[in-house]
Amino acid sequence: MLIDAIRGIMRGEGVDFPSLVMQLLATVAVIFLILPLHEYAHGLIAYKLGDxxxxxxxxxxLNPLASIDKVGTLGLLLFGIGWAKPVPVNPRYFRNPKRDMALTALAGPVSNILAGFVGTVVYYLLLCLPFIPVQALSVLSVFFYYYISINLMLAVxxxxxxxxxxGSRLVAAFLPNRMVYQYYRYERYVVLVLFVLLxxxxxxxxxxxxxxHLWNAVxxxxxxxxRALGLL
Structure with missing residues (x-):
């Protein structure tokens, strides 16, 4: 991500600008297509569960204008990790609040994994097309590498x-009710700490x-x- 280019410049290293351009294009695609999908997945599952x-x-x-978060977008551009504006969810509508909240939360990362998987399949399909020039495939390979990588990193x-x-919603599903409040008590500070760590x-x-590990699996x-059809 851009932070790697910045670190490289600070160390006096060169920057691969063609690769950086493809990286930025892949990031923009994720911002306008996948982050809205991530939030839509949350909202859809919550809706199916009664909320x-x-x-x-x-x-x-899936309108990106409804989902773009300035700080989350900046994080994605800099670190390859970011977020969209969270969809509102009210667990009071759920029959089983802990379980259904966990399922709603899980839908987002799953959407990123599926988006990465679909991107991988599309790339392999392009490799099988005989009329695409080698130079074009070389450029596309860089784009898809970053597109797939960003999606899987977002999931992780x-x-x-x-x-x-x-992931905190998944953990909360297994915590006693008396501990859930304490678990989320310092949420606003955790965000700042995460940015520093990144x-x-x-x-x-x-x-x-x-x-x-997720990359290898996908x-x-x-x-x-x-491979089974002998195309790779």
Missing amino acids: PTAKQSGRLT FNLLPAPPLD FTGVLDPVLSFLHG ISLASTPF
Whole structure:
């Protein structure tokens, strides 16, 4: 992401500008297509589970203008990790608030994994087309690499068990009610800490480890039918 280019410049290293352009284009695609999908997935599952809040507030939509968050967009451009404006969810509508809130939260990261998987399949399909020039495939490979990588990193990041990330909702589903309030008590401060950890690179080893395993799983699954048909 841009933070890597900035760090490289600070160390006196060169910058691969063509790759950086493809990286930015992939990031823009995620901002305008996938972040709205992520929030739509939250709202849709909540709606299916009985909560009409997102629909009533006009947030059950794929319109990016309804979802763009300035800070989250900046985070995505700088670190490859960000967020959209959260859809409103009211757990009082749920029959089983803890379980249904966890399912609603899980829908977002799952949408990112699916988006990454679809991007991988599309890339392999393009590789199979004989009329696409090698130069074009080289450029597309950089774009899809970052597109897939950003989606999977968003899934990994959002599944971290830190409020207000989606992973915290999964953890809360298993906590006693008396502990849930304490768990979310310092949510606003956790956001600041996460930004500091991202900027300093402290979280990089953990995120890279999880991202690598998810990347291998998605690539393996998406490539299996192509390899079975002898296309790769």
